Amino acid sequence: MTGSTTFVSATEKRKYRHCERSEAIQKKKKMKKKKKTPSKKPAKKKKSSKLKYFVWAAIIAAAVFVATNNTAKRKIVVLYNVCSVHFEDINHIFFSEKHFGVSIPSGYTVHGIDVSHWQRKINWSEVNNLRPDEPHIAFVFIKSSEGKIMSDKYFSYNMENARKNGVICGAYHYYKPGVNSTEQAKNFISLVKLQKGDLPPVLDIEEESPFGNENMRKGIKNWLQLVEAHYGVKPIIYCSNSFHKDYLSGEDFKDYPFWIAHYYKSKIKTSSKWIFWQHSDKARVNGVYGDVDINVFNGNSEDLKNLCKK
Secondary structure (H helix, E strand, C coil): CCCCCCCCCHHHHHHHHHHHHHHHHHHHHHHHHHHHCCCCHHHHHHHHHHHHHHHHHHHHHHHHHHHCCHHHHHHHHHHHHHHHHHHHHHHHHHHCCEECCEECCCCCCCEEEEECHHHCCCCHHHHCCCCCCCCCEEEEEEEEEECCCEECCCHHHHHHHHHHCCCEEEEEEECCCCCCHHHHHHHHHHHCCCCCCCCCCEEECCCCCCCCHHHHHHHHHHHHHHHHHHHCCCCEEEEEHHHHHHHHCCHHHCCCCEEEECCCCCCCCCCCCEEEEEEEEEECCCCCCCCEEEEEECCCHHHHHHHCCC
16 A cells, blocks of 8 residues: 555664664675785785895995996906815815725825824735725825934835735935935935835925024935935925915926925815825725825826836
8 A cells, every 4th residue: 555654663763774784784794805915916016126236236336336347347356266276175174085084186096195103004915904995095194214324113014014015115215404415325225125116216205494494405415416316217296285385486497396294185286296185094995003104106006117116
């Protein structure tokens, strides 16, 4: 009926108002969610792009500075050289082949040790008792004497037994620059009876002279000449890389073969005519007491045999 009035009870009115409030609350919640979810990714991209621009600007500025500044150029070169040395050493320690408990320089196939009373009596039958993949000890230098009267108490034992076990042997004399060089040569000659197949005699020089460098060089040359005349073979000079550079790199010794001590490096850098390189003093070898010096020969097995006394 048109214009008629509809009556609603109080209970229905309350239900209606409750529904209206519920709908209003839901709408507000939806509006809040929309406000709280703005896109965060664009902001990050903006920040990232700003950082990229900053980095590139810094690189360009540094390049321009170095290109226009000679002092900076020199410093960069020095830094590069220092880093190269250290990276080479790290590579040698962690990535080179390891035998006898130490890193072995690559490219060398003939290995040997040098010993003195510090290693005591060596069990030579055990020295080359190795796994098939281990390089063998092909040669040994044994200390015989020091100064004008001292001798190594294990020299004779180690020399005799190394020969018996097929290890090529050599003897070395520890030189004392403050002691008469002729007397030192006589001491060495009295103790060392080189045989066919032995390595040339060695002069181990590590100490500076209390009488000056020229006096030391003359004494060394005298010892070398006396020993060469006696055995008929040119002796080898043992010294550190730095000692060679400072004292023995002149004309007086250019014809002598060198045995260079240069530890824990992947390459030997020396101006000497070297044939042996002592590259570590921390090797562990079967039958040898404690740590021992280890060396490589600059050649193959045939070259080593050709070096020996005929």
